[in-house]
Amino acid sequence: MIELLPERQPQVVRKADGAPAADMACGKASTAGSVSQRACVFCGSRVVLYPIADALHIVHGPIGCAAYTWDIRGALSSGSQLHRNSFSTDLQEMDVIFGGEKKLEATLLELIAHHQPKAAFIYSTCIVGLIGDDVSAVCKRVSAKTGIPVLGVHSEGFKGTKKDGYRAACEAVYTLVGTGDTAGIAPHSINILGEFNLAGETWILRDYYKRLGIEVVACITGDSRIDDIRRAHGAKLNLVQCSGSMTSLAKMMERDYGIPFKRVSYFGIEDMSAALYEAAKYFSDDPTIMHRAQQLVREEVAAIYPELQRYKQKLVGKKAAIYVGGAFKAFSLMRALRLIGMETAIVGSQTGDKEDYKQLQEMADPGTIIVDDSNPLELAKFCLEKDVDLFIGGVKERPIAHKLGIGFCDHNHERKEPLAGYIGMLNFAKEVYASVASPVWQFAPRRARSK
Amino acid sequence: MLKTDIQELVEETTGCPATCVSPVVCQGLANCPAAAFRPSPVILIPPTENADDEPQSKNFTSTRNACKLCTPLGACLVFRGVEGCIPFLHGSQGCSTYIRRYLISHFREPMDIASSNFHEESAIFGGSSNFQQGVLNVLRQYEPQLIGAATTCLAETIGEDMPSLLRDLHEKHGDRITAPIVTVSTASYRGTHMDGFHAAVKALVEQLGTSSACSSGRESAHSSNSESQSRLTSAATIQCEKRVNLFPGMVSTADLRHLKEILADFGLNYTLLPDYSETMDGETWLQYEKLQTGGTPLNAIAATGSAKASIEFGRTLASTETAGTSLQKKFNVVRHLLGLPIGIRESDAFFALLAGLSGQEIPVKSQRERGRLVDSLIDGHKYVFEKRAIVYGEEDLVIGLTSFLCEIGVTPVLCATGGHSKQFEKALREASPSLPAESLVKERFDFAEIAELALSLKPDFLIGSSKGYRTARELKVPLIRVGFPIHDRIGGQRVLHLGYRGAQELYDRIVNALLEVKQETSTVGYAYL
Numbered sequence: 001m002i003e004l005l006p007e008r009q010p011q012v013v014r015k016a017d018g019a020p021a022a023d024m025a026c027g028k029a030s031t032a033g034s035v036s037q038r039a040c041v042f043c044g045s046r047v048v049l050y051p052i053a054d055a056l057h058i059v060h061g062p063i064g065c066a067a068y069t070w071d072i073r074g075a076l077s078s079g080s081q082l083h084r085n086s087f088s089t090d091l092q093e094m095d096v097i098f099g100g101e102k103k104l105e106a107t108l109l110e111l112i113a114h115h116q117p118k119a120a121f122i123y124s125t126c127i128v129g130l131i132g133d134d135v136s137a138v139c140k141r142v143s144a145k146t147g148i149p150v151l152g153v154h155s156e157g158f159k160g161t162k163k164d165g166y167r168a169a170c171e172a173v174y175t176l177v178g179t180g181d182t183a184g185i186a187p188h189s190i191n192i193l194g195e196f197n198l199a200g201e202t203w204i205l206r207d208y209y210k211r212l213g214i215e216v217v218a219c220i221t222g223d224s225r226i227d228d229i230r231r232a233h234g235a236k237l238n239l240v241q242c243s244g245s246m247t248s249l250a251k252m253m254e255r256d257y258g259i260p261f262k263r264v265s266y267f268g269i270e271d272m273s274a275a276l277y278e279a280a281k282y283f284s285d286d287p288t289i290m291h292r293a294q295q296l297v298r299e300e301v302a303a304i305y306p307e308l309q310r311y312k313q314k315l316v317g318k319k320a321a322i323y324v325g326g327a328f329k330a331f332s333l334m335r336a337l338r339l340i341g342m343e344t345a346i347v348g349s350q351t352g353d354k355e356d357y358k359q360l361q362e363m364a365d366p367g368t369i370i371v372d373d374s375n376p377l378e379l380a381k382f383c384l385e386k387d388v389d390l391f392i393g394g395v396k397e398r399p400i401a402h403k404l405g406i407g408f409c410d411h412n413h414e415r416k417e418p419l420a421g422y423i424g425m426l427n428f429a430k431e432v433y434a435s436v437a438s439p440v441w442q443f444a445p446r447r448a449r450s451k
Numbered sequence: 452m453l454k455t456d457i458q459e460l461v462e463e464t465t466g467c468p469a470t471c472v473s474p475v476v477c478q479g480l481a482n483c484p485a486a487a488f489r490p491s492p493v494i495l496i497p498p499t500e501n502a503d504d505e506p507q508s509k510n511f512t513s514t515r516n517a518c519k520l521c522t523p524l525g526a527c528l529v530f531r532g533v534e535g536c537i538p539f540l541h542g543s544q545g546c547s548t549y550i551r552r553y554l555i556s557h558f559r560e561p562m563d564i565a566s567s568n569f570h571e572e573s574a575i576f577g578g579s580s581n582f583q584q585g586v587l588n589v590l591r592q593y594e595p596q597l598i599g600a601a602t603t604c605l606a607e608t609i610g611e612d613m614p615s616l617l618r619d620l621h622e623k624h625g626d627r628i629t630a631p632i633v634t635v636s637t638a639s640y641r642g643t644h645m646d647g648f649h650a651a652v653k654a655l656v657e658q659l660g661t662s663s664a665c666s667s668g669r670e671s672a673h674s675s676n677s678e679s680q681s682r683l684t685s686a687a688t689i690q691c692e693k694r695v696n697l698f699p700g701m702v703s704t705a706d707l708r709h710l711k712e713i714l715a716d717f718g719l720n721y722t723l724l725p726d727y728s729e730t731m732d733g734e735t736w737l738q739y740e741k742l743q744t745g746g747t748p749l750n751a752i753a754a755t756g757s758a759k760a761s762i763e764f765g766r767t768l769a770s771t772e773t774a775g776t777s778l779q780k781k782f783n784v785v786r787h788l789l790g791l792p793i794g795i796r797e798s799d800a801f802f803a804l805l806a807g808l809s810g811q812e813i814p815v816k817s818q819r820e821r822g823r824l825v826d827s828l829i830d831g832h833k834y835v836f837e838k839r840a841i842v843y844g845e846e847d848l849v850i851g852l853t854s855f856l857c858e859i860g861v862t863p864v865l866c867a868t869g870g871h872s873k874q875f876e877k878a879l880r881e882a883s884p885s886l887p888a889e890s891l892v893k894e895r896f897d898f899a900e901i902a903e904l905a906l907s908l909k910p911d912f913l914i915g916s917s918k919g920y921r922t923a924r925e926l927k928v929p930l931i932r933v934g935f936p937i938h939d940r941i942g943g944q945r946v947l948h949l950g951y952r953g954a955q956e957l958y959d960r961i962v963n964a965l966l967e968v969k970q971e972t973s974t975v976g977y978a979y980l
Contacts, residue, residue, distance in 0.1 A: 002739065005588055030544055032568045032581045033588030040545025062604045062639035063514060064521025068549035070918075085899070090514035096608060096640050107513035114511075126543055126605040127640075130574065157543035158569040158605060376563050377592055380739035395552050399561040403736050445737040 002381040007031045011372040021361035026372040027353055035375045037396050038350045040157035042125055044165020048245050049121055051196050051221040053077035056117040058087045060104055061125030073413040074198045078223050101133050108142045118226035119149040126157040163351050170249035180230025186215040188283045191235045193250055194242030197222030201420035212292045233257045237282050239264045244326035244351050266420035268336035273297045300422035311429040316341030318389040318436055323397055327352030334363055340429050345386035348374050376400050389436050405444025407435030515899035519869030521639035523601045524550045525648030527564050530599030532725025534746035537595040539565040542603025557936035558731040558944045565589045582616050590629050593741050598632040607638035633658045643870050645845050648701050653774040656755045662782045664753035665689040689754040694720040696761040698774050704732035705947040717809040722751040732944050756782040760808055765847040766790045766878035790882050791847050792949050794855025820951040828859055831962040836860040843915040844934045846870040854882045864908045867896040929964040
């Protein structure tokens with residue numbers, strides 16, 4: 001029998017029928033010994049900046065942090081593949097004793113000379129702060145020598161949670177914003193923030209906005225280029241998808257450049273359409289944009305709807321568990337599941353805030369379990385209790401589902417099929433269908449016994 | 452006699468008398484340089500752009516696409532190979548999560564690793580209170596039989612001392628500590644995941660091993676005949692007689708199962724440490740198992756001190772303090788160090804040792820497997836002969852693979868590892884005396900360096916983990932996936948490398964990959980060999 005740790009109980013809520021949303025504990029450091037599914041500050045920074053393809057990403061520290069993040073994201077680039085390498089100063093014992101600055105500087109100089117990047121990011125890992133390396137001094141020196149921006153990212157693993165890593169990444173990126181020429185940017189222009197071009201999703205979205213007549217100045221950071229980021233302040237509107245990671249950048253741009261931002265999501269028909277209308281409404285000075293948006297939505301929905309209905313027939317009444325990094329994605333997934341006839345019985349995130357959890361409770365059906373910063377034992381317990389047919393999560397959740405004979409759909413950064421946009425919704429339905437309807441579950445002990 | 456043009460040409464080029472038309476005929480002629488000619492297995496590396504030098508990779512300070520992982524990963528895997536043991540990392544949350552993710556991508560099994568979850572105050576004032584809370588929570592949630600606590604670079608850098616953390620823990624919460632805790636120091640700026648792996652095995656036997664943990668009872672806990680028996684575990688008695696320890700190093704779950712079968716066939720009682728053959732490659736469940744069933748039982752670890760011998764795989768461990776040397780010093784358990792039994796000769800050495808230790812003949816089953824292997828090498832020899840291979844991975848895996856490749860006539864042109872034991876080249880060449888002197892043997896190497904050399908080395912195939920895929924793809928040559936990690940195929944954890952049976956599987960895969968290339972690139976698409 002799996003019991004919840006007492007410390008963890010305030011972070012779990014069961015939606016009661018008709019009751020107001022309960023106040024959920026969240027946003028705190030993980031309980032020691034609880035085997036959190038979260039990573040660390042470094043992870044937060046690394047995932048956000050990773051897709052910037054023409055920059056050098058150097059992990060300053062012992063080898064592990066660089067080795068475990070080598071080419072792990074499905075963030076595609078239309079050109080340079082530099083970001084798919086894993087560069088490390090690979091600090092050894094002597095470096096820890098005598099300091100790693102010299103090694104960092106040598107590393108930077110040789111790699112910049114070899115790869116000719118547009119910028120370099122230096123990720124500080126746990127021990128860098130402890131051994132007293134002055135990373136910013138090295139950045140300045142190397143930047144002066146090489147003429148490219150060399151940016152330190154304060155991502156020491158223990159200095160907060162993954163969210164602090166997002167903030168550190170935004171701060172590093174923000175030093176680039178405003179340094180490029182904004183000449184020639186169209187009056188109807190946006191930046192897409194918090195979209196990482198997993199499986200080419202950014203390209204799908206860029207195409208939609210192009211069809212609306214809206215210019216995408218920069219996508220930060222999907223298929224991103226340093227020069228795009230430099231002129232991102234020339235856009236008229238910021239659309240923030242992964243709000244957990246990029247809201248701080250949007251706020252800084254609003255504060256300094258007066259660019260408003262809106263939260264959007266590109267998952268599911270409803271949210272995707274809302275995201276297009278959001279931009280069209282903002283550029284209401286040109287009503288043809290809205291007209292084109294309506295046209296696009298009509299066409300795209302018509303193209304996938306019949307097939308979606310077919311999947312819905314097979315999936316109706318099936319139950320799902322969702323456990324993802326950011327809560328905003330969970331909203332979209334709940335809506336997308338509803339569209340194909342499925343219920344969400346468990347929903348949770350690693351980094352949601354109080355508002356997110358309130359909204360999740362409002363959206364959820366009575367009885368749904370809502371959880372913050374969960375762990376394998378809890379998730380297994382909930383899955384068994386709710387007898388779900390599907391689990392949507394990332395690599396670390398997959399074995400939990402599979403060991404219990406539950407279908408699994410990867411909605412993490414390793415996915416290979418685009419799940420954003422209209423075509424993404426269709427892919428999602430296909431994958432859910434393939435996960436739930438496979439004949440293999442009949443042999444899993446849990447299902448074999450219930451027969 | 453009038454010399455023909457051809458004879459003249461021969462005379463000029465070989466320095467042999469004109470009557471000597473071929474180097475073979477020249478043999479025995481004292482003044483003829485060509486007489487020294489022998490059909491030689493030595494393959495010359497074809498000229499590179501800079502023909503005089505050996506292919507060079509520019510010397511970089513940085514590590515680019517590492518061919519190694521960090522120390523705590525090895526320790527965590529070992530601890531999951533002990534029954535009822537949960538790995539616990541004293542450091543940031545990220546270390547445990549990244550290592551979990553990495554191991555899961557290969558094994559496709561749950562891999563729970565607890566963390567003391569350092570935060571800023573822990574880094575300044577020490578992690579003792581986080582360690583205590585973490586241990587108590589893990590005990591409550593997982594009810595483990597053992598906690599395997601490993602340090603991280605963060606904990607080591609701030610000078611956390613595990614023994615004193617344990618002392619504090621017992622002083623404060625002694626009554627609530629329901630399981631023993633084994634500690635190991637694994638700073639990731641010292642060594643690689645293999646060093647962490649061996650250090651954890653050593654820590655387990657040093658902290659749990661005794662000389663009096665076995666009896667001459669009939670049944671043994673972790674022995675020969677029955678897998679279900681090993682699951683009964685702790686309560687069962689451990690038999691002293693014909694008892695050996697086997698420390699195999701980081702091998703696959705299929706390898707571990709095969710080793711158990713071999714030991715059982717010889718009628719030996721054994722402690723195989725670690726044994727993640729079930730925990731990391733198990734079945735689907737009815738109920739969630741907090742810690743997967745399987746693993747080396749604790750009483751079998753306790754019995755390591757009363758075994759008659761220890762067998763350790765890993766030629767690079769010759770001058771390292773290991774579980775084997777420790778038991779030898781403390782309990783006079785004789786240590787036998789062997790290479791990983793990959794291929795015929797290294798397997799022969801292993802089987803011969805087992806025959807000696809058990810006093811039994813090599814089982815007929817294994818003799819037949821060896822026989823079939825040799826027979827298949829003969830059937831397929833043409834397709835692999837003088838094919839050029841790049842071999843990479845952990846030092847001892849590369850040594851074993853290289854030895855096997857040389858046995859079957861493949862030429863390893865580059866043997867590379869990210870490890871840096873300084874024993875690598877010596878140990879490798881000892882295991883593979885026929886390896887051409889020109890073949891490159893590189894330690895402290897990374898995948899960028901491998902890729903750079905690969906361009907001029909023009910291999911026919913690569914053999915190693917999934918990490919070589921990008922290079923294989925660029926070169927358009929097959930990658931034979933072995934070792935760890937294999938995260939782009941199903942069944943990566945089940946690849947068998949060891950023994951005659953493992954060599955058979957490797958051989959079939961290698962030869963068939965090469966046949967496939969030949970067939971695919973053939974203009975006619977022949978269907979018979």
